Amino acid sequence: MTNxxxxxxxxFLPLKEVTIYNREEDIKSIIKVLEAGNPVLITEFYNNGSVLLKGLQEHLNKKLPNKSFKEQRAYRDEYHKLSNLIIVEINDHKIVAKKAPVIGWLKKLYPETRDFLLTLPQVQGLNSAWQWYTNGISIPGLRNKIHPYYGTYFPTRFEHLELFDNWLKRYLGPKKSAIDVGVGSGILALQMVKHGFQKVFATDTNPNTIIGLTEMMGDTKLSRKIELDFGSLFGKWTNKTELIVFNPPWLSETRDLNNLDEAIYYNDTLFSDFFEAAKDMLLPNGKLVLLFSNFAQITGVANFNPIQQEIAEGGRFQLEKCYTKNVKKGSDKTKRSSQYRDTEEVELWVLTHV
Incomplete structure (x- = not known):
């Protein structure tokens, strides 16, 4: 996987024309520069970037409605466009602005490039990812923390993982092998190993996932229990298995996706392609487990559940059981979509061959 x-x-390299922002500058005039599509460079103190972003948020809150889920998405798109015109300078793998955080990714990911520019949201993302990677994240039911590699999706809520852990405790089938489609940060694979599966074959379309998990496992016993492949759906794996696990994206989307978005949004062929491939990969008495949510339906983004559609129309799999769990109340700091928490449920679907 090293290739x-x-x-x-x-x-990117320094730009010929760029507006400088420091604390003496009027934020309204700087926002006009951004809205005209021109870049703004953060100098002096790193925190100036946060001040400018806060001003941008206040400006957009007055300009755009931000109540329904679709309005929130439009707001985020505009914020994304303008905030990514704010740039930060990096020299010798360090941020030039004063009192900036030390971000190990700048050297780890860019060994050949010492001096360059990145956008402020990119730098903030790198900084958060470095904290998660170095400090680790505790996951309910797992003894050790996970250390997600940069650009690798990991859950921030755990109800679906608790559902899966409880299901594994009651699982009485064979445990010779399992396949984890879209392994992400490796949590489901680690849960299966914890519950006695001898071998987990895992795939992902995000190279960072494969690179990060390969680094994390090293040459430990875990590396002999979990085998990784960079590929879509079942990748290079061809042997039938008694358990297939899939935690697919929970929202439908048709726009072009970047790799991290693929963990959140699914295209219109993902589920039909998955079920067709799974039909050939699952042993006759095997079980297909999918972790999903009703979030797309309660927010109006989708009017049907693709798993229910497969059961009703696909002719390949039948329902053995569906378990649900209410989602905990969101943080008071998180306004985004909090009105849906009362009716949101995570789902664990267990399907078998028709």
Whole structure:
């Protein structure tokens, strides 16, 4: 897997014309520069970037409605466009602005490039990812923390993982092998190993996932229990298995996706392609487990559940059981989509061959 190319923000060289922002500048005039499509460079103190972003958020809150799920998405798109015109300078793998955080990714991901520019949201993302990677994240039911590699999706809520852990405790079938489609940060595979599966074959379309998990496992016993492949759906694996696990994206989307978005949004062929491939990969008495949510339906983004559609129309799989769990109340700091928490449920679907 060493020949995989990591997904990372593309560095760029200093621009000929750029507006400088420091604390003396009027934020309204700087926002006009951004809205005209021109870049703004953060100098002096790193925190100036946060001040400018806060001003941008206040400006967009007055300009755009931000109540329904679709309005929130439009707001985020505009914020994404303008905030990514704010840029930060990096020299010798360090941020030039004063009192900036030390971000190990700048050296780890860019060993050949010492001096370059990145956008402020990219730098903030790198900084958060470095904290998660170095400090680790505790996952309910797992003894050790996970250390997600840059650009690798990991859950921030755990109800679906608790559902899966409880299901594994009651699982009485064979445990010779399992396949984890879209392994992400490796949590489901680690849960299966914890519950006695001898071998887990895992795939992902994100190279950072494969690079990060390969690094994390090293040459430990875990590396002999979990085998990885960079590929879509079942990748290079061809042997039938008694358990297939899939935690697909929970929202439908038709726009072109970047790799991290593929963990959140699914295209219109993902489920039909998956079920067709799974039909050939699952042993006759095997079980197909999917972790999903009703979020797309309660927000009006989708009017049907693709798993229910497969059961009703696909002719390949039948329902053995569906378990649900209410989602905990969101943080008071998180306004995004909090009105849906009362009716949101995560789902664990167990399907078998028709």
């Amino acid at each position: 995989l190319k990591v997904n990372k923000p593309e560095p």
